[in-house]
Amino acid sequence: MSDITRSQDFTREEVGLALRNHGMHLEGLRYPVTPIGMHYLLIHFDIPFVDPTTYELPVEGSVRSPLRLTLDEIKARPAVTAQVMMECSGNGRASLHPRAISAPWQDEAVGCAEWTGTPLGPILEEAGMLDEAVEIVFTGHDRGVDDGVEHYYERSLSVEEALREEMLLAYGMNGQPLPPQHGAPLRLIVPDWYGMASVKWLKRIIVLNEPFDGIQQTAKYQYKSSKEDPGTPITHKTPHALMIPPGVPDYLSRTRHLKPGRVSIQGRAWSGRSPIERVEFSSDGGLTWEDASLGEQAGRYGWAGWSCEWEAREPGEYELCVRATDAAGNTQPLAPEESWNYGGYQNNTVQRVCVIVE
Amino acid sequence: MSDITRSQDFTREEVGLALRNHGMHLEGLRYPVTPIGMHYLLIHFDIPFVDPTTYELPVEGSVRSPLRLTLDEIKARPAVTAQVMMECSGNGRASLHPRAISAPWQDEAVGCAEWTGTPLGPILEEAGMLDEAVEIVFTGHDRGVDDGVEHYYERSLSVEEALREEMLLAYGMNGQPLPPQHGAPLRLIVPDWYGMASVKWLKRIIVLNEPFDGIQQTAKYQYKSSKEDPGTPITHKTPHALMIPPGVPDYLSRTRHLKPGRVSIQGRAWSGRSPIERVEFSSDGGLTWEDASLGEQAGRYGWAGWSCEWEAREPGEYELCVRATDAAGNTQPLAPEESWNYGGYQNNTVQRVCVIVE
Numbered sequence: 001m002s003d004i005t006r007s008q009d010f011t012r013e014e015v016g017l018a019l020r021n022h023g024m025h026l027e028g029l030r031y032p033v034t035p036i037g038m039h040y041l042l043i044h045f046d047i048p049f050v051d052p053t054t055y056e057l058p059v060e061g062s063v064r065s066p067l068r069l070t071l072d073e074i075k076a077r078p079a080v081t082a083q084v085m086m087e088c089s090g091n092g093r094a095s096l097h098p099r100a101i102s103a104p105w106q107d108e109a110v111g112c113a114e115w116t117g118t119p120l121g122p123i124l125e126e127a128g129m130l131d132e133a134v135e136i137v138f139t140g141h142d143r144g145v146d147d148g149v150e151h152y153y154e155r156s157l158s159v160e161e162a163l164r165e166e167m168l169l170a171y172g173m174n175g176q177p178l179p180p181q182h183g184a185p186l187r188l189i190v191p192d193w194y195g196m197a198s199v200k201w202l203k204r205i206i207v208l209n210e211p212f213d214g215i216q217q218t219a220k221y222q223y224k225s226s227k228e229d230p231g232t233p234i235t236h237k238t239p240h241a242l243m244i245p246p247g248v249p250d251y252l253s254r255t256r257h258l259k260p261g262r263v264s265i266q267g268r269a270w271s272g273r274s275p276i277e278r279v280e281f282s283s284d285g286g287l288t289w290e291d292a293s294l295g296e297q298a299g300r301y302g303w304a305g306w307s308c309e310w311e312a313r314e315p316g317e318y319e320l321c322v323r324a325t326d327a328a329g330n331t332q333p334l335a336p337e338e339s340w341n342y343g344g345y346q347n348n349t350v351q352r353v354c355v356i357v358e
Numbered sequence: 359m360s361d362i363t364r365s366q367d368f369t370r371e372e373v374g375l376a377l378r379n380h381g382m383h384l385e386g387l388r389y390p391v392t393p394i395g396m397h398y399l400l401i402h403f404d405i406p407f408v409d410p411t412t413y414e415l416p417v418e419g420s421v422r423s424p425l426r427l428t429l430d431e432i433k434a435r436p437a438v439t440a441q442v443m444m445e446c447s448g449n450g451r452a453s454l455h456p457r458a459i460s461a462p463w464q465d466e467a468v469g470c471a472e473w474t475g476t477p478l479g480p481i482l483e484e485a486g487m488l489d490e491a492v493e494i495v496f497t498g499h500d501r502g503v504d505d506g507v508e509h510y511y512e513r514s515l516s517v518e519e520a521l522r523e524e525m526l527l528a529y530g531m532n533g534q535p536l537p538p539q540h541g542a543p544l545r546l547i548v549p550d551w552y553g554m555a556s557v558k559w560l561k562r563i564i565v566l567n568e569p570f571d572g573i574q575q576t577a578k579y580q581y582k583s584s585k586e587d588p589g590t591p592i593t594h595k596t597p598h599a600l601m602i603p604p605g606v607p608d609y610l611s612r613t614r615h616l617k618p619g620r621v622s623i624q625g626r627a628w629s630g631r632s633p634i635e636r637v638e639f640s641s642d643g644g645l646t647w648e649d650a651s652l653g654e655q656a657g658r659y660g661w662a663g664w665s666c667e668w669e670a671r672e673p674g675e676y677e678l679c680v681r682a683t684d685a686a687g688n689t690q691p692l693a694p695e696e697s698w699n700y701g702g703y704q705n706n707t708v709q710r711v712c713v714i715v716e
Binding site for chain 1: 375397399401402540607609610
């Protein structure tokens with residue numbers, strides 16, 4: 001786990017991570033499917049180059065019939081295309097105080113792409129997992145050092161999770177071959193979890209007969225109350241709505257400027273476990289709320305559009321907020337203190353947009 | 359002009375700009391043509407949505423025959439495809455001290471795309487510029503506030519510059535329609551200047567009979583020794599080489615780790631006015647240099663690949679540097695102090711990569 005800081009300023013290392021790990025411009029919420037190049041990226045190490053013409057994916061470990069699949073063999077299997085909203089589990093970290101030193105996301109670690117691939121389950125069934133199988137480890141070709149440990153990025157799923165029909169081995173994004181920065185030639189898609197589970201640049205799949213204890217599984221991506229707390233693993237996305245900031249921005253502060261009058265506000269909302277049932281909008285910093293109009297979710301794992309009208313009658317400064325609630329009754333906290341945790345994960349505090357009506 | 363700071367730390371506003379304005383991952387130097395989604399972006403305000411089906415580009419002002427061109431009409435004109443290396447004039451700003459508060463680029467505000475479009479000159483000739491014409495203003499659809507002034511982003515070129523055959527109105531990038539974040543549906547490409555000249559989301563072209571004095575022309579993008587200095591305009595790219603950092607990175611510090619042995623180092627180099635003639639590599643922080651092998655430049659405005667072998671014999675810490683010199687004898691400074699200027703523009707100080715051989 002990285003250090004935390006009480007500073008309101010940011011380190012050179014955090015800025016370096018922000019420059020590499022692209023955010024989605026929030027005006028990109030206009031697009032139901034995020035254009036390539038606007039979708040967020042979180043890349044721990046370097047983007048590896050993996051030659052698709054010689055690519056092979058081993059599926060091995062506690063299986064009866066180990067496999068080595070070429071990209072052509074994977075593409076020859078039944079194909080599925082699905083919209084999946086993806087969010088980094090560190091999204092919103094920069095608003096927490098004290099702050100974990102890692103990717104300093106504000107609100108923009110989001111995107112919804114249309115992924116094409118083949119379901120994972122039938123491949124695991126073909127390899128024939130032994131009864132002893134407990135977890136499946138997905139290893140990426142991306143390698144580096146974190147907390148002094150050199151390793152390939154790798155994450156595991158339980159056998160039960162891995163066999164769910166929506167788990168994809170994806171080779172296409174928005175109708176195009178997977179771009180290098182999104183995991184070419186093949187990546188995992190775990191639709192309802194935060195992004196860290198969707199391992200990019202797949203190098204191998206190993207079936208284990210014991211729980212996986214890699215650093216990215218047991219040390220990172222833990223919801224912890226302190227450095228000493230062993231924590232609980234980060235898994236599913238939580239309810240979250242974002243708006244397209246209205247008006248025009250100031251270059252540096254991103255404060256929004258607009259003229260008095262009726263303003264159409266729109267955005268998108270999502271969750272991991274349960275569909276979004278309600279989106280509310282506030283123009284007074286969260287003191288009062290009104291229901292927004294909520295559209296259909298794009299498939300089971302896409303996001304849902306929402307909209308409302310705001311009467312910006314009087315000149316002045318406003319703080320606009322939006323809040324999503326899912327069908328299980330989970331909603332977003334108003335204050336970052338309520339989301340605070342040691343690693344700065346799973347912060348779904350409501351978005352706040354400063355607007356000057358002039 | 360934004361404020362400058364003596365702090366080594368970065369503000370929340372700078373981090374916000376870093377998250378929006380994507381850098382090219384330096385391992386992307388492997389690609390002669392930067393994949394979409396890895397090319398750098400500098401977007402002052404919001405990415406506007408411009409409907410290509412109703413798009414019209416007015417060409418007006420001091421002309422005999424004002425034009426209004428649809429996208430289909432522009433695409434029906436003679437097409438040119440060219441590789442153009444683009445760099446933000448603020449690249450390297452984060453290394454200067456004191457530092458201008460703006461996009462806090464380290465080394466990554468670069469990319470080389472293959473742009474497809476139609477030459478600008480014949481369109482201006484068709485409109486018939488009057489003898490009084492002095493400058494051509496290119497206005498984008500992107501609008502916002504900077505230094506308290508609300509404006510569309512706009513920049514001008516002299517008549518002579520605008521008529522150069524390599525100026526393109528581009529609607530394609532890497533064989534695809536221009537993506538929203540790169541200026542869809544139509545942008546200007548000014549191949550040898552820094553990126554600020556290549557106006558995105560073109561809204562109109564106006565021929566002026568006097569010099570243009572818009573904020574992005576006369577207040578921003580000036581090379582100034584102090585706040586009071588009126589400055590000289592930033593124009594052409596200067597010589598610059600970057601390497602792919604070898605080995606594997608530490609997640610946070612990006613320090614590189616590798617094993618002793620022979621290491622192939624490669625990268626790319628470019629300039630604005632004159633071709634790159636020499637690239638040198640140093641493994642001791644710039645005390646001693648050896649010539650790298652320099653490949654062909656990709657067309658007149660692309661970048662050139664270079665490579666060298668480094669014998670990393672002994673464990674220890676190394677500072678790798680690379681330096682380009684162009685045919686006119688211009689080279690890169692070793693120390694950021696030599697590149698210092700008030701706005702943090704045109705900083706082509708040599709890249710420094712920290713490597714631990716272990």
